[in-house]
Amino acid sequence: MxxxxxxxxxxxxxxxxxxxxxxxxxxxxxxxxxxxxxxxxxxxxxxxxxxxxxxxxxxxxxxxxxxxxxxxxxIPVSGLFYGAEVVRGTDWRWNDQDGGVGRTGKVVEVLDWSNEGGSGYERSVVLVTWENGNKKKYRAGHRGKVDVRCIAPGSGGFYYPEHLPVLCQAVKPPSSGDIVTGDRIKCEVNLAELDDPEMAEKIGLMLDHVGTVNVLLENGELLVRYPGNSLVQVNPAAAKKLEGGIHHHSVY
Ligand SMILES: [Zn+2]
Ligand SMILES: [Zn+2]
CATH class of the missing domain: 3.30.60 (Wheat Germ Agglutinin (Isolectin 2); domain 1)
Known part of the structure; x- marks a missing residue:
């Protein structure tokens, strides 16, 4: 999902x-x-x-x-979320808990049911309050069953369509590219409103100083040494390799 x-x-x-x-x-x-x-x-x-x-x-x-x-x-998401209006659905087997056919209820909570159903059943149960005051839990995808049907969607916040994993597309661990141990790198970092002092200190190091790549970590990240002997894990995507040493120029 x-x-x-x-x-x-x-x-x-x-x-x-x-x-x-x-x-x-x-x-x-x-x-x-x-x-x-x-x-x-x-x-x-x-x-x-x-x-x-x-x-x-x-x-x-x-x-x-x-x-x-x-x-x-x-993009906003809507559906069987908090605030959604529901009626009994295809798998309903709870007699007249809802007060009778066609009676509406409201989703007051979406529940994590993974303890009962295991992985894949997170958020698969909804808590509904009916007009008659009954407040009960119902399956909303749990084990493929749907007890209630949505007639007016609730808001589920937002999502970024381009940020969803494309399941059929191969994804690989990051590559350190052409960066190797011993390279000097500089980080390009946007300054954010950071209230975490420890984080701000690390960012200060990364922004203000040139670091030396100490180790290429197994997960593709760089362990970079900064002045004061601080070691910071840096994602290679944020690091720019500095060309140092001898440049060879071809003359034609
Ligand atoms: Zn969180
Ligand atoms: Zn950030």
Whole structure:
């Protein structure tokens, strides 16, 4: 689905909601060192929208890069979300809990049902309040069953169509390109409103100084040494290799 549900990613913590076990993908800022967002926070436009992100698909390092959210198409999502109006649906087997055929209810919460159904059943159950005051849980895709049908959609926020993983397209771990150990690099970073002092310090280093690539990490990132012997993990996409040393000029 929209959030690439069905997989969980638990290697890093979301910087905003601090959740470690998040469903779907994780988003990593290309400009800020070790800055991660879960999809919910990413789509809610947390962090600087001018910063480009890498979408991390799984633990094996599969990922792809997307444009900055500020430069991307943003589309509202509506459907069986909070506030949606519903009536009984095709798989209804709950007698007159709803007060009778044609009675309407309102979705008051979308629930994570993965503990009961396992991966793939996140957000597959809705809590509905009916006109008669009944408040019950219903399947909304859980094990392929739909107890309620949406007659007036609720708002599910926004999404960026170009930022969705294209499942059939091969994605590869990032490549350090032509950068090798010992290269001198400079980072191109947008200044964001960063309230995290530790992060701001790392960014200051990356912005103001030339770093030396210490190690090419297995995940494709660079471990870069900065003045003061600080080591910072840098995404190669944010690094510019500085041409140093001897230049060979051809004369014709
Ligand atoms: Zn989050
Ligand atoms: Zn950032």
């Amino acid at each position: 929209l959030l690439y549900e069905g997989r969980s990613y638990s290697k890093h913590r979301c910087h905003v909601c601090r959740k470690k076990r998040v469903y779907g993908v994780m988003w990593r800022c290309l400009h800020c060192p070790e800055y991660y967002l879960c999809s919910v926070c990413y789509l809610a436009n947390h962090h600087c929208s001018l910063h480009r992100f890498t979408c991390l698909l799984d633990r094996d390092g599969m990922q792809f890069r997307v444009l900055a959210r500020a430069d991307s198409r943003r």
